[in-house]
Amino acid sequence: MAPRLVILDRDGVINQDSDNYIKSLSEWVPYPSAITAIARLSQQGWTVAVATNQSGIARGYYDEATLEAMHTRMLSLVEAEGGRIEHIAYCPHISEDRCDCRKPLPGLLRQIQAALALDSLEGAWMVGDSYRDLEAGAAMGCRLALVRTGKGERTLAKHPELGRTDSEAEVHDDLAGFVDQLLQGNLDT
Template structure:
């Protein structure tokens, strides 16, 4: 199965401030191990992440590459791999097609894996944008309570995503436990 992860707030710590260097990129406890466990169970891992800090001049693509290199090396050290990372470098005002909640990043992932569609894939995020993007392309949306997840959960209660059944877990590790034990999947 293809599992698509948002980055900030799902894999790494995120408090709303821009993460501008590999030194500032700190994994959420258990997230790296969870990714490796998913890989070892035969799942493919892709990441879809909005990175407007590039357009805002907070960091450049070399800085982003360093963050992603750190992520990939940590996952590899645990015996897993990240198959593909798609990112949107644009400012929210740029009207691009790749910035979530639009679906351009997910379409890049679909094309990378030579898939006809993303039906049956899972999109895991901590924000409404992640869940909406995933739902629009047929992914099963999963919310984690890390990062912005608790806030997102409160807002989903008041304003659900039409037609989407959002599954909620405390963190990526708990999702992985449930998926690998087939609870509810």
């Protein structure tokens, strides 16, 4: 049986993204509808986790304490709406580090699988705004959803096949739109 798990990318899905990186707590600006959507998932019995590349750490733009402050804020906002994020996995590396956790590699998803003591992620949802999010999810057998927020429109422009009805990925305007469809039973679950 597929786990009732939704794995979210962070920047561009939960909060506004920036090509200049989100480097401080003041730059971390959540989409209010995303916070509410995460809470709704939790309230309906779904487990929510986050898998996020954070190469700004390796680049020296911010440190792990700053990242922790952003995540503390995110968790508190979700909890204030009656929801919960069970686990946050992040990759602090750049491509040249040759780690196994930087998406599109599935290492972050494996960390989530281990942290949640799941036998498999087969059938869980991976929701992102970039092709690398979808690649990481596909490598673990996840169902895929792309949001148009963040880098989502650019991703669709580069990979127009994602917008076709026969695509492996669902496409939604934002996280709230995905959650609406999921909770209404309009997505294969």
